Amino acid sequence: MNVSVPIMIFGWVPLTLALFCFLRPRNAILVSLILGWLFLPVARYEIKGLPDLTKQSIIAYSLFLGVVLFDHKKITAFKFRIYDFPMLVFCIVPAFSSMTNLLGPYDAFSAALNQTTLWGVPYLIGRMYFNTLSEIKVLAVALIIGGIIYSPFILYEVRMSPQLHRMFYGYHVQSFVQTLRGGGYRPSVFMEHGLAVGMWMGAASIMAVVFWYTHQFRKKFWGLNVRWVMPLLLLTTILEKSTGSIMLLAIGVVALLASRIIENRLPLVILMCLPVLYVGTRATDVWSAEGLINWAKKISTDRAASLEYRIDNEDILSEKAREKPILGWGGWGRSRVYDKTGEDISITDGMWIIVFGQYGIVGVLALLAMMIQPLGIVLSRYYIYQWREPNVFIAVTFGAIIGVYMIDNLFNGMYNPLFIVLIGSASGLALQPLEKFKKKYQRAVRYIAEGTQVTRII
Numbered sequence: 001m002n003v004s005v006p007i008m009i010f011g012w013v014p015l016t017l018a019l020f021c022f023l024r025p026r027n028a029i030l031v032s033l034i035l036g037w038l039f040l041p042v043a044r045y046e047i048k049g050l051p052d053l054t055k056q057s058i059i060a061y062s063l064f065l066g067v068v069l070f071d072h073k074k075i076t077a078f079k080f081r082i083y084d085f086p087m088l089v090f091c092i093v094p095a096f097s098s099m100t101n102l103l104g105p106y107d108a109f110s111a112a113l114n115q116t117t118l119w120g121v122p123y124l125i126g127r128m129y130f131n132t133l134s135e136i137k138v139l140a141v142a143l144i145i146g147g148i149i150y151s152p153f154i155l156y157e158v159r160m161s162p163q164l165h166r167m168f169y170g171y172h173v174q175s176f177v178q179t180l181r182g183g184g185y186r187p188s189v190f191m192e193h194g195l196a197v198g199m200w201m202g203a204a205s206i207m208a209v210v211f212w213y214t215h216q217f218r219k220k221f222w223g224l225n226v227r228w229v230m231p232l233l234l235l236t237t238i239l240e241k242s243t244g245s246i247m248l249l250a251i252g253v254v255a256l257l258a259s260r261i262i263e264n265r266l267p268l269v270i271l272m273c274l275p276v277l278y279v280g281t282r283a284t285d286v287w288s289a290e291g292l293i294n295w296a297k298k299i300s301t302d303r304a305a306s307l308e309y310r311i312d313n314e315d316i317l318s319e320k321a322r323e324k325p326i327l328g329w330g331g332w333g334r335s336r337v338y339d340k341t342g343e344d345i346s347i348t349d350g351m352w353i354i355v356f357g358q359y360g361i362v363g364v365l366a367l368l369a370m371m372i373q374p375l376g377i378v379l380s381r382y383y384i385y386q387w388r389e390p391n392v393f394i395a396v397t398f399g400a401i402i403g404v405y406m407i408d409n410l411f412n413g414m415y416n417p418l419f420i421v422l423i424g425s426a427s428g429l430a431l432q433p434l435e436k437f438k439k440k441y442q443r444a445v446r447y448i449a450e451g452t453q454v455t456r457i458i
Contacts, residue, residue, distance in 0.1 A: 002170035005041045009058055012036055016062035020070040026129050026138070028070075029063055033125075034146045036062070037417060041169040042192045051114035059417060060121040067125070074128045083377075083427035086369035087123045091116040093327065093359045093366060101330040111331055119420055123370075126421035131428025133391040133435060137216075139425065140207050140394050143418065147204025148229065150189060151236045154197065157187035158239045164189055181241040196414040198242025202249040203401045203419070205233040209253050210397045213260075214390040243303050244408060252404040256397055263384050268400060272375045275406040276368055279352050283318055283364065310411055313347045320346075321357040328360035351409035371406040374426030375399030381430065389437050395429065398422050 012032075019028035036059040045053040067074060080088075094111035098104070130139050153164060162179045165188065166172050173192055179185050186194035208230040211217050217229060237249055255267040281287035289311045296304035316337045321328060329335040335357025337346035348354050355363045378392075378399045387393045405419050 001043070005043050005169050006045075008040055008169075009043055009045065009053065009055070012040060012058050013062045013065060016066050017069065020066040025067065025071040025074075026135070028066060029125055029129060030138070030142045032062055032066070033059060033122075033417060033421070034142055034149075037191075038146060038150055039190050041165065041190065042173045043169075051110055051117065056415060056417065057114070057117050060117045063125055064121050067128075078124070078128060081427070081431055083373065083430050084123075084127070086366045086373060087120060087423070087427075090363065090366040090370060091120045093363045094331070097327045097330045097359050097363070100327045101324075101334065103330050103332070107331070118415065118417075122417040122420035123424035123427075126424025126426075127428040128424075130421065130425035132432055133395055133429070136395050136398060136425055136429065137391050139422070140211070140398065143204050143207050144211065144229070144233070146418075147201055147208070147233045147236070150197070150201065151232055153189045154187045154201070154236050154240060157189060158185060158241075161185045162188045162194070184241065186241045193414065194240065195242055195244070195408075195412050196416065198237065198240045198245030199248075199405065199408050199412075199414055199416065201233065201237040201240055202242075202245040202252070203405070205230070205237045205249055206252045206256070206401055206404070207394075207397060208233045210256065210393060213257065214393055216390055216394075243300065244411065248404045248408055251407075252400050256393075256400050259384070259396075260387055260393065265379050265384060268375060268379060268396070268403070271400060271403045271407075272372050272379075275352075275403070275410060276372065278410050279356075279364060279368060282314060283321070283352075283356055283361075285315075285318060285322075289314075307411070310347070310349045314350065314353050317346055317348060317353050317357055321353070321360070324360060326360045327362055328356065328358045331358060334358075349413060350411050351413040351415075354413055368406075370423055371402055374402045374423055377426045377430045381434075386437060392437075395426075399426065402426075 016028070016032040016036075019031055022028075023031065036055070040055045040058070042055055047053055051057065092112050092115075094115045095108040098108035098111050126139075130136055157164060162172070162176075162185060168190075173188060179188060179194060181194075187197055188194045189197055191197050191200070212230045234249075238246060240246075251271070255271045258267045259265055282289065293304055293308045293311065296307045317335070320337050321335060333344070335354075336344050336348065339345050348357070352364060352367065355367050359366075375396075376399075378396045382392050382396070387396060402419060402422055405416070408414065
């Protein structure tokens with residue numbers, strides 16, 4: 001670790017406040033959030049009496065402080081609504097878990113504070129600043145720009161191996177062996193793992209495909225000829241060599257375009273239900289997932305072996321979690337599995353199994369509810385025919401991206417603050433009055449209500 005690490009981590013707060021001085025609050029939030037997530041070092045500083053200071057938490061602290069100092073009216077105008085309930089439960093359940101495990105009031109407060117910082121603050125940002133269709137489109141543009149910015153760094157590491165974090169900050173984040181993939185390298189750039197990079201680029205690629213499909217790209221997009229934006233992001237995602245991210249990219253695009261083309265919500269409803277079905281059957285030990293492993297073997301024996309290893313660990317961790325099913329074991333590794341000598345014999349990969357072990361059924365239900373809520377909101381808010389309005393389809397796309405993100409987190413535990421902002425933006429959108437669309441979309445809704453065929457109208 002070199003001096004650039006504390007400079008970047010501790011300097012991010014004043015830099016973010018400077019952004020609030022010179023930019024509109026919404027734009028300052030986007031710049032701080034995306035550049036911070038893409039380029040801050042993966043580091044951890046222990047602060048006595050407070051949760052550890054990390055890349056994730058410093059971004060949240062910076063944004064919250066900026067809003068309090070420069071746009072406090074947003075916070076004072078905030079009103080709790082039913083859509084906020086899943087996030088509220090997810091933020092406070094660590095406190096109840098700590099108390100029921102007799103870990104003490106300090107641990108309860110610290111655990112809830114950490115959860116609120118990492119999850120509640122980004123959610124609040126999305127809820128307050130990106131709660132209309134036009135603002136959600138700005139968020140979509142920012143996601144694509146973030147993908148474009150990261151592409152040259154990813155391509156560098158594809159060729160030269162994951163070295164950028166070591167070059168700038170003095171150390172590798174993960175074992176170099178984990179970066180080897182398919183005779184080459186899986187870039188991690190400045191994120192904790194190549195899987196996180198793959199999910200980021202996959203989300204940017206899905207949005208780029210939708211922008212192309214809905215003709216939202218102009219002749220130039222952020223200085224690039226638009227004909228190169230989508231191919232650049234897709235190619236970079238593929239070269240990232242994250243099999244799961246590539247498959248989820250394909251699933252997300254197919255589900256979105258299929259729903260749009262056949263004018264039926266069913267593909268996206270299936271996408272929304274998959275995580276719930278998986279977690280429900282695995283947490284209760286109803287399904288062994290053997291069929292999933294056999295299917296994976298037909299695609300790649302190496303990936304199937306990795307999947308089987310994760311599922312084997314899920315089995316023993318689920319068994320341990322079911323010993324305290326309601327509120328879990330709390331923190332400090334209490335939910336992990338140890339042998340008779342006290343050695344940890346478990347590996348926690350999936351976000352859901354981590355939450356199940358630490359916070360029990362209450363935590364898992366809150367996690368699932370807030371992850372499927374965005375897609376549920378947009379599917380119920382807009383008629384399928386209104387998806388022809390580009391901004392509506394972009395909002396639907398964000399709901400699908402969160403669904404894909406949750407599927408990814410069935411097997412990985414890759415936190416991403418931008419996706420939590422999206423969850424908050426969906427909750428904010430649900431509280432807005434219904435938008436007035438162009439005349440043809442209004443006519444479509446009227447004809448639907450009358451039971452008239454509308455394909456000739458649109």
